[in-house]
Every structure is written in C-alpha cells, then in structure tokens.
Amino acid sequence: MHSIEELSKQIRNVPDFPMEGVVFKDITTLLTHPGSLRDAAHHMEEACSVFEYDAVAAIESRGFIFGAIIAADRDLPLVLIRKPGKLPAETISREYSLEYGTNTVEMHRNALPKGSRVLIVDDLIATGGSALAAADLLRRDGCTVAGAAFVIDLCFLGGGGKLRNSGVDYVGLIEVSSEQ
C-alpha cells in the first residue's frame, strides 16, 4: 500500500490556477496513479475509524470520488451535497463564502433517516466554507455530523479550525502548511 507520504508526492502543484498567485493542488495525478485511489480511500477510512457514522455525505464534485468509495466499502447510504439546480426533488440550500468568492450548496430534503450520523467527505479543505455549509444542511435535515474527512488539508487557510469550532471533528490525510 502507498504510504500517505508517497500519496502526497503524487499531488501536482499547478501555479496560477484558478487565479494568479494561487498554487492549485491537483489531485488528478494521484487518481491516475495505479492503486493510489484505493490506498487514499483506505487511509481515510482508517483515520475515520474514530468517528461513529452510519451515512456518508459527499460534496460535489471531487468529493463524490472518495465519498462513494467509503460509502460502498461500508454499505452505507451516500447523500450528495450539490451545486444549485442539480438535485431534482425538494431541496434545502445554504450559501457560503469560499476562497475565491461565494457559492451555494443544496441537499435533498429528507435525504436520510432522521438521526443519521453522517461523515462529510471532500477531496480538500481550504477555508472550510463548503464543509460548514454541508454540516448546516445535514443538521437542518435532522442528522448529526459525526465528522469530516479530506484527502488534502490546506492548513494555512484555517478551515479545519473553523470546522472544529462548529463542533465537527475532522481528519485530513495530507497537510499542506504553506502556499509554497
């Protein structure tokens, strides 16, 4: 199995994306590395064993990749946190600030049984806006947030601290401590 350090080396730095001065952490080079997707998901599951969860919420779009694998591995329900206008039935929605502007996420109302203990999954945590918005949606829909998991944690943006302040513990496999 690839170690977390090996996986971290498979992430590509793309300068000036999506805007000048930002170094984008590109996970697609990890995804195309044979075996690394499986191993990254395994490491996330292992780190998440501290959480008691019975459902997974995946944040669009790259969160779907890791959320789906974790949900499938554990035979758990998978609920999608999506961009506006994508979910066909009745939704609840939440606006949030993100690194490069503002955005909105939606979730189907009554997507999960009330009282579900949900693990929020995304590929990356930056300022934490989308994960906090997801937590808010889940709570408004009668669920508990059991924790959150990310492949990459851009620690220097402080999203993790905000998550913990709102009562959501989390794991981030690969910590990036500066904007390099």
Place this chain on the structure above:
Amino acid sequence: MHSIEELSKQIRNVPDFPMEGVVFKDITTLLTHPGSLRDAAHHMEEACSVFEYDAVAAIESRGFIFGAIIAADRDLPLVLIRKPGKLPAETISREYSLEYGTNTVEMHRNALPKGSRVLIVDDLIATGGSALAAADLLRRDGCTVAGAAFVIDLCFLGGGGKLRNSGVDYVGLIEVSSEQ
C-alpha cells in the same frame, strides 16, 4: 445482494425536471438505500467483465461516483472527464449536443499512458453525447476505448446505438424503454 430489478425500483421518477414534460430518473434514492451503491457497482463490474480495460474514465459529476468505485476495486487509474475550466493543467476539449442543449467536456492532455484501454463510466446514457465526446477525447489522447458502462440506459433516446456505431460497446444495467 440487491438484484438489478430491485435496484431499478429504487430510482425515483421526478416529473418536469429539468424542464416541463421531461421525467427525470433520480438516482439519489438508490444512493441513499443502504447497500445499493455497492451492489450497483458490483453489477456494473460483472457486466463489464466482457471488456478488457486497464483504466477508467468517469464523466462529471455522477459518473465520478461509479467510476471511482470501479477504479478503486480494480486498482486502476481513474481519469476525470470534466466540465470546462475545472481541470487545472493543459486540457483537450470537445463540444457535444445533449438532450437539453449543447455542452463541452475536457480532459487533461497525457492523462493516461498511451495505449491505455479505457472503460468510460457514467450514471446514465441519454442521447450519448457526453459519452461520445469522452470517447473522442480519450482517442485523441492516444487511448483505446474498451467499452462504456452506465447504471441507467434511456433506450428510447438512442444514445446506446450511437455509441455502438462509433465502435464503443457498452452495458446499461437498468433499461428505461419509454418516457413514462
């Protein structure tokens, strides 16, 4: 394990989405059904055993869900076929017609080793536009398309026939034969 017929009953019909007169096949009710995501992916993998593939291409966004599970199960590279402007490095792109307008998909150039035999995965095939565009991108990038797999096949829209005409064999787990 849920049979394909049981899985098909977990798909919700949402009338008049995304526009009046269209009946949307909502897979989110299957995703939140415990065990069904795992089982749907298993059925897809079984059906795809006729294809010889060594990589998986997943079409944004719901295709990421099933593509990721299949790639992870087999320790295969996963390449993302994305909406414009999402991939940070150099891309190739393809416009296509879809059921409700036109769209463009992109893929990173040199995403996979030349000669890779790629399975295209999405949740649904309608008119086949996005899958055909994905096949075109993969071929332009030096790959062979080994086949394609979908959870839902909206047979009455004829996308599957177009795929086969372009040399891409495919499997669709759940066939929907009329606009009900």
